[in-house]
Amino acid sequence: MDSKLSFSDHITEKVNKAYSILGIIKRNFQHVDKVAFVLLYKALVRSHMEYANTVLSPYKQYLIEVWRKFKRELLN
Numbered sequence: 001m002d003s004k005l006s007f008s009d010h011i012t013e014k015v016n017k018a019y020s021i022l023g024i025i026k027r028n029f030q031h032v033d034k035v036a037f038v039l040l041y042k043a044l045v046r047s048h049m050e051y052a053n054t055v056l057s058p059y060k061q062y063l064i065e066v067w068r069k070f071k072r073e074l075l076n
Contacts, residue, residue, distance in 0.1 A: 011063050015070050018049050022074065041074075 021044050029040065049070075 008060070008063055011066060014049060015066055018045050018070060021045050021048060045074075 022041075025037070025040050025044065029037065032040070049067075
């Protein structure tokens with residue numbers, strides 16, 4: 001939480017950490033099947049992104065877009 005009582009720094013940090021974890025998964029498990037990738041994603045990335053989500057649920061439009069951008073890039 002910053003001086004304006006906003007979670008924007010925290011959300012940005014969480015998204016960057018999720019990108020980092022996702023990059024590690026993609027680099028180290030290049031030839032993994034879809035089922036195994038989903039298990040890795042759920043265990044490492046999604047759990048990290050959804051931890052305490054009710055507390056920091058973004059209400060500002062640009063923060064919502066940060067979350068959506070991450071999820072769109074994940075599907076590609």
